[in-house]
Amino acid sequence: MMNNGHTRILWGLIGLACGIGLGVAAGVTFLSPAVPTSLATPEPVTSVPVTEREYADQHTVELAFTATTGSEIMAPADGRVTTSTCSPGNTLDSGTATFFIDGKALISLATSQPLWRDLHLGDSGADVRALQEELVRLGYSSSTSGVLDANTLAGFNYIVRGIDPTEKNLESIELSRILWIPAPQVTVASCEVSVGGNARAGEPLATLPISAQEAHILQLPTNASPGARVVVIDGKEIPVDDEGRISDPAVLQRFAATSSFTTAVSSETPTISASYRLATPTSVLVVPPGALYDVAGEQACVVGDGEPIAVEIRGSELGESFVQLVGDAPTTPSEVAADPKGSPACR
Template sequence: MTAAQAATRAGIAALLAFALLAAGATTALLLLAPTVPASLRSADDPLTVPVSYQDFADPRPVELTFTRAPDISVVARASGVVTAYSCRSGAALESGGSPLSIDGAPLLALATSTPLWRDLAIGDSGDDVRALQRELVRLGAPLVADGTLGAGSIQAIERRLEKASGRAEQLSTVPLARLLWLPGPSVVAASCEVSLGGRVDGAVPIAVVAGSVASASIVAVPSGMLDGERRLVVDDAVLVPTPEGRIDSEQELHAFASTPSARTALATEGGSTVPGQYVLAAPVRVGIVPPSALAGADGGTACVLTDGGPVRVHVVDSELGRSSVEFPSGSEPALVAADPPADLDCA
């Protein structure tokens, strides 16, 4: 083989290799190129955009107004010298804690639906016993609230007092002098009535707590909301209001009063409103598209062009260059035309 022939063969081989590489690249591009649905193609091959989906609760900012119940005195039924006192105006008094010690003995604060009014011995029964047991259960004691005092209830109180005093407690009964009744699990001290080193005589208020919430409602229910049952969100509490935006049940009022925002308002003279969010109980599924994808917007609806043809959607929200739309039930197209014809017909 001559040098010229060798050079020719090498050139042909190089050309073949290049042709094969080019063919492979073309095949790869064809395989990787996105397929544009037929109904989205036109003579000008309009651009399409992907549709992302998310749950939408239609949040509406609201103000809640509330009325207060009367203030309540917290009374110590023990006599002696105040040796520890952690009350502070505007701060919370918590059920299960011990804000006060008299003659070195801590008193246990407990919130019960029925005020505590007597010493209790094993075998005693009544509404006050059941209320005491329920609160101990809420605080984590492994009891059954059957309304009859047993050794387990006494032991649960002993453990709470031991945690406060740091020493062993030996109780054979539940003495009223070792307890402080609170009207709620977490109440705000409006004022503190005794001082460290002072004396109490067994019937002295040691604090006055701000009255809790008697009623609450939305100041103005927003208009133009999506249809559906609603919830009120205040801080981390999710409340169930009436259709008119009121909070009526005792349980919901207590949950509202326990939020940081409500507690701050309760501790503030003249404070009677709290911010919240009014949201759908069951969020709706919405697609996110650019505003340019909407054609023929009319009365909260518009048309989009999908692979299946024009579709009428409900526009639920628009902000920052994106629109949230609700497609017909069960429909979640992956692509829509980025800029459909202005006269697109969804009829």
């Protein structure tokens, strides 16, 4: 039988052991690591902010074209070149004069049909109509009847006297005064006769560079947004029509002035890569694809600020959809529902 001293010692040891056990348990509880944030169950995303951006709907396309070798601008008459502003890289413009032969201005004209005879009052034909149409394009009053009348002759005289006020009014349009050019403005590659040189009728005064007759996109993108479009070549924006064609002479000249055209002309397969995009970028709303529902072609719905809204899909890119509000839609929403399944119809 233990005495009182031994009993007190035993109970002290038991208490100490219990204290140590409780301390270890508390320490283990205190030191247990928290669950890392990356492993925690994420809160469900119910809405996504809406942003706006400019959208040009760019596509990479290939253009094919037809080209002509450098054509020559032929002198209409014999004589000495007394004045010339011809220089490689400069232009010949319809309705102006670059060359003077024997002191008289040669009027550059881009008629759809080259003139082939002297024209007098009362003369008629396709050449007369071509002259009249070019005078109208240049801003002069003229009929387009195909019959040379007083107004037509007056329009031509306005051009002549605007270049040389000392000239008297002409009573006819002499072929020797007309320098035919193939477009309203053409760029000169080389000048064949300088001031003081002799011009010969039917021989070149100047040579034009290789030019484009027509260009077109080989395959138009099927999902391109509607609107006026351009192709961008070497940083230059060149308009194309709805069928992806370039046919306007002035625009073709810009196209032919690109270094890509010069390089492609000498290749076996003359095509040019270009960016095909909207001429004027449009403002769109950027939403995640999952925010769209009830999609039918380009029409869709989103739930914006809690309300179903009709939108039109303009395009998509890298997990983003670009849309525009349709009709009498409310103001631009600040956010859209991330998962709109089961939402009411918007149209």
